[in-house]
Amino acid sequence: MVKIMSFLSKKKVGFFISMLLSLAIISACANSEAAEEEDKTTGLSPDEILNTAFKEEFPLQYESYLKNMSPEDENTSKFVEEIEPNLPILFLNYGFSLEYNLTRGHTYAIEDVIDIVRTNEDSIGSCMTCKSTAVPVLIDEMGDDYWGASFEDEIVPRTMALGEGHEVDELGASGHLAIGCSDCHDPVTMELRITRPSFTNAMERRGIDVTEASKNDMRSYVCAQCHVEYYFEPENKKVTFPWDNGLKPEDMFEYFENQGLEEGFDYDWIHSISGAPMLKAQHPEFEQWSYGPHGEAGVSCSDCHMPYERVDGAKKITSHHWGSPMDNVEQTCRTCHSDKSESELVERVENIQESHLDAMHETQEHSVRAHYYVNRMITAGAPEDRIEEAQWYIRKGQLFWDIIAAENSDGFHNPQGGMDSMRTSSDASNQAIRIAIEELTKLEIDFDELEEEMENIIQTVYKEEDPFLKHTHATNDYFPNVLELEEQ
Numbered sequence: 050m051v052k053i054m055s056f057l058s059k060k061k062v063g064f065f066i067s068m069l070l071s072l073a074i075i076s077a078c079a080n081s082e083a084a085e086e087e088d089k090t091t092g093l094s095p096d097e098i099l100n101t102a103f104k105e106e107f108p109l110q111y112e113s114y115l116k117n118m119s120p121e122d123e124n125t126s127k128f129v130e131e132i133e134p135n136l137p138i139l140f141l142n143y144g145f146s147l148e149y150n151l152t153r154g155h156t157y158a159i160e161d162v163i164d165i166v167r168t169n170e171d172s173i174g175s176c177m178t179c180k181s182t183a184v185p186v187l188i189d190e191m192g193d194d195y196w197g198a199s200f201e202d203e204i205v206p207r208t209m210a211l212g213e214g215h216e217v218d219e220l221g222a223s224g225h226l227a228i229g230c231s232d233c234h235d236p237v238t239m240e241l242r243i244t245r246p247s248f249t250n251a252m253e254r255r256g257i258d259v260t261e262a263s264k265n266d267m268r269s270y271v272c273a274q275c276h277v278e279y280y281f282e283p284e285n286k287k288v289t290f291p292w293d294n295g296l297k298p299e300d301m302f303e304y305f306e307n308q309g310l311e312e313g314f315d316y317d318w319i320h321s322i323s324g325a326p327m328l329k330a331q332h333p334e335f336e337q338w339s340y341g342p343h344g345e346a347g348v349s350c351s352d353c354h355m356p357y358e359r360v361d362g363a364k365k366i367t368s369h370h371w372g373s374p375m376d377n378v379e380q381t382c383r384t385c386h387s388d389k390s391e392s393e394l395v396e397r398v399e400n401i402q403e404s405h406l407d408a409m410h411e412t413q414e415h416s417v418r419a420h421y422y423v424n425r426m427i428t429a430g431a432p433e434d435r436i437e438e439a440q441w442y443i444r445k446g447q448l449f450w451d452i453i454a455a456e457n458s459d460g461f462h463n464p465q466g467g468m469d470s471m472r473t474s475s476d477a478s479n480q481a482i483r484i485a486i487e488e489l490t491k492l493e494i495d496f497d498e499l500e501e502e503m504e505n506i507i508q509t510v511y512k513e514e515d516p517f518l519k520h521t522h523a524t525n526d527y528f529p530n531v532l533e534l535e536e537q
């Protein structure tokens with residue numbers, strides 16, 4: 050971390066001047082090209098939601114968008130050793146222990162949400178919210194019934210019907226309605242716009258009116274409609290962002306412990322090893338970025354993920370191929386950090402990500418141990434109030450690592466924020482373990498045996514090669530499923 054923090058401290062002044070200059074150049078170019086298009090309106094309907102409908106008027110952006118379809122980009126499980134091998138234990142009794150994959154291109158979003166084992170007959174409309182251009186239409190048609198409607202029986206068929214009559218083309222069976230043009234652009238003026246009410250409402254509760262947003266803010270706000278933490282508000286299952294107290298992990302935890310509980314949102318699931326009432330975090334890229342070095346400096350998501358590119362010989366467009374900025378360091382990072390070579394920048398990012406992943410493995414191990422320790426408290430008959438106390442620390446520990454683990458940059462968007470949150474997480478998990486040790490000592494439990502059993506069960510999960518079967522090894526006779534105990 051020391052290395053990272055000292056980055057840029059040399060030649061800071063020179064850097065700032067060159068950065069201001071390059072920003073000025075970028076915005077000057079953008080302005081002049083935008084100006085040409087300014088009084089143009091498209092021939093499209095204001096209600097247009099098909100991606101293919103934009104092809105004729107915007108062939109270059111459409112062509113760029115098609116690059117999100119890359120056939121070699123197959124779904125990859127996060128459960129492998131190098132990524133997060135503890136997840137099948139940590140999410141036990143919840144869909145995320147069954148299947149959890151790395152992200153893919155926007156054009157695959159509908160396909161991926163339908164195909165995953167996690168969506169089933171109990172899934173609701175809210176699951177489609179960040180996947181399809183059809184969503185604003187469905188919300189218009191169905192009102193608040195959209196959120197809680199049956200995903201399989203109502204939302205998927207209605208979504209597909211909106212694309213009916215459209216040929217299956219290079220975007221595949223559902224790509225013409227996957228995250229696309231109308232999610233971020235007004236089809237008539239092509240101005241950036243917000244289409245998801247959850248974002249507008251959450252910002253309003255923080256006193257921010259998104260209709261007044263600057264052009265630069267909009268370059269991040271369009272992404273913040275989806276790349277955020279959310280939960281299903283219990284009354285009508287509406288997608289809601291827990292932002293009333295701020296965007297940091299501690300602010301969101303405070304929200305869940307107060308406003309969340311008050312409105313009846315107790316937990317996402319009950320863990321079957323420890324019986325703890327758990328919260329699941331979702332991809333908070335916007336939140337982590339917002340108080341990281343780039344968010345604080347006003348560097349937008351699009352600056353790094355949608356660089357300008359020359360196509361068709363000379364024309365300059367905004368790339369619509371969302372992926373890793375590290376595939377194009379020259380047009381992303383080096384537009385501002387021109388004093389650093391490509392390899393230096395790559396190395397910075399790799400260093401951040403490596404130390405981040407090391408810390409993540411460590412903090413998740415504390416969380417795993419806490420679950421098994423509390424499991425032993427339950428089977429050994431420790432006092433109920435002490436079990437509950439320990440379970441609360443497990444819940445806390447889990448949310449503080451999960452916010453960071455679910456964030457997809459592996460620490461880059463906010464290196465320090467990630468480390469701080471993981472430290473809070475480890476402290477909470479260790480607090481749960483301390484409570485367990487106190488009680489188990491009174492009950493004269495054999496700690497050598499406990500440790501050995503724990504090591505064995507963890508290794509059995511690691512060694513299972515089929516990601517879909519890993520979760521089946523996370524409980525055994527020594528560490529039984531505590532929810533089944535209660536039923537007996």
Ligand code: HEC
Binds near residue numbers: 272367
């Ligand atoms: C996730 C949001 C998002 C989606 C989806 C999206 N765009 Fe964009 N688009 C942007 C952003 C951000 C810019 C840059 C705007 C700016 O800075 O003024 C942009 C710019 C543009 C421009 C202005 C010219 C240029 O290249 O900068 C056009 C035209 C455009 N997009 C067309 C499309 C088309 C066609 C689609 C669908 C195939 C699409 N966009 C999908 C976010 C999006």
Ligand code: HEC
Binds near residue numbers: 154155158159162373
């Ligand atoms: C309507 C919701 C939505 C919007 C708006 C949106 N995204 Fe996404 N994004 C997603 C989803 C969902 C995925 C994962 C898709 C999958 O794995 O099937 C994703 C994936 C990604 C990925 C990973 C791609 C890969 O190949 O792994 C990047 C990078 C990304 N988005 C960046 C952005 C940026 C930058 C913006 C704003 C300019 C943005 N997104 C706007 C929903 C959205």
Ligand code: HEC
Binds near residue numbers: 458
């Ligand atoms: C200063 C540049 C920068 C900014 C600003 C930035 N990102 Fe990133 N982002 C990165 C880098 C670097 C990575 C890691 C890429 C890698 O590992 O190859 C990344 C990773 C991601 C990923 C995961 C991509 C994948 O392939 O799985 C998503 C999604 C994402 N960013 C979304 C966002 C969103 C949304 C914003 C704005 C709220 C944002 N980023 C702001 C540089 C940036």
Ligand code: HEC
Binds near residue numbers: 068381385
């Ligand atoms: C639009 C301009 C811009 C882009 C693009 C950009 N940066 Fe930055 N970067 C900044 C600014 C501004 C800061 C904050 C400077 C400071 O506080 O010293 C910064 C800070 C950093 C830092 C230091 C963070 C810290 O905690 O001290 C690193 C590392 C970094 N950038 C790497 C990258 C990488 C890698 C990319 C490409 C993925 C990138 N930047 C893209 C403008 C940019």
